[in-house]
Amino acid sequence: MSAGTAPPRVLTVAGSDSGGGAGIQADLKTMLALGTHGMSVVTAVTAQNSLGVQGAWPLPVEAVRAQYRSVVDDIGVQAVKTGMLASAELVDAVADLLSGTRAPVVVDPVGVSKHGDALLAPSALDSVRTRLLPVATVATPNLDEVAQLTGVRVESEQDFRRAAEALLEFGPRWVVIKGGHLAGDMGEAVDLLTDGSQEHWLRAPRYDNRHTHGTGCTLASAIAAHLAQGRPVPAAVTAAKEYVTGAIAAGFALGGGIGPVDHGWALTRSDGS
Template sequence: MAKKPPRILSIAGSDSSGGAGIQADIKTIAMLGGYAMTAITSVTAQNSVGVQAIAPMSGSVVAQQIASCIDDIGVDAIKIGMLHDAEIIAAVAEALEDVSVPIVLDPVMISTSGSALIDPKAIAALRDMLFPRAALITPNVPELSHLLERSLGTSLEMAEGAEELANKCGAAVLAKGGHTEDARIVDVLYAPDSALGARAVQFEHARIDTPHTHGTGCTLSSAIATLLGHGQPLEHAVRLARNFVLRAIEEAPGFGAGNGPLGHHAVRSLN
């Protein structure tokens, strides 16, 4: 009998253009051999040039989606993305109270095109209710700067910020360096309580000259969750997930007039 795929639940917003959010998560999870389930937190009208409308779900509906999946299908790992407001955040936290699988939390605050995706008043709720439950938090530099309330312009400052956030919330932090001023992209994984003690790991690659990066954060976080669901250790899951994102950027189909979607469907190797 073939091994069953890991059951991955994505709790995130819907992207009507298919490049980010739930749609990117489903594509990623499927390509990496997982079984994708979803709890949609918000419906958005968006495309490669921006977000035109956002309609959040009620907290009770989000919680019921989570329960419907976990109570029947079960779950091996969870990815959390866009959570629009404090009501939704509180509902998600309560729904996951007794769940003990790895949670990868992507603190989605601003879209690639620069549109705000979370109520500013909800950020404190996110930090207080969900950060302590996460195995990994994956902020980009603007998100990390916002969470720490100071500017982070270089990879060194980003690494220091990752350590600070990890120590504050007790979760590992993967700080994503695509927005720094450095010539190469450097991501930093800081694990405050790994098997080897506190540990920082740096990942680096050349910048890819392309506008087609819509959904990179969603894709990375759902890829890490899927690989954790397969039983990969955190550092290796991050390394393989980054490779998946890089290959998907290289295979981008070139759709849209702005920041176009990735080519999830065309990734054939994680090397």
């Protein structure tokens, strides 16, 4: 048998979620579901399940750097996604690596887990602002992360533009302000994608499903997968929003707490479509 053609290659630089719902596990599932080849640089190991994070251990900077160089120098990448980076030292090291890589970068500025557990040291916030966000093609903060990074509190759709402007000042080309945590949304999950001149309001039904572990990782990875396939940013983010909306709708119970979204929802629908 002859070798097949390799699909687009996407690299996640993130922490491991032992429960399989978020982190590199969610990233790789998303990348596979969207027709790309996922690769990983593990930045931290967590003991994590549906109830929360019981422990987290960042990897040494040299281990993260070696993983990255090993993949990028031999296999190459068409897009990179970052997630949990844990410390200022890791943020700085990853920013240096990204600045020398010619591929779009999706930065998910992970600060806390779904359960409220801290995944980024307070001392690393300035490095995220000054080192990581400037190399981002797309940054995807949720409302808690917006407040953490900029001090802007988003309490209604009218605050989205102000939040986006504050994030864009740090240097990313595009930002997605994710409104999934916004109260009083009249049944919609609303996100704003903007580069400061173009605006794209993305709306989707809000499903009454508490099993949403991994949504942020999944959205960022889906954006990266679509960028790797050559889509422009607005099309990539729109397609990623559709994918994560379906994954949330199909989220399932696992363990005694918050279950994960279903990364394979489009592959396992009973109608076969």
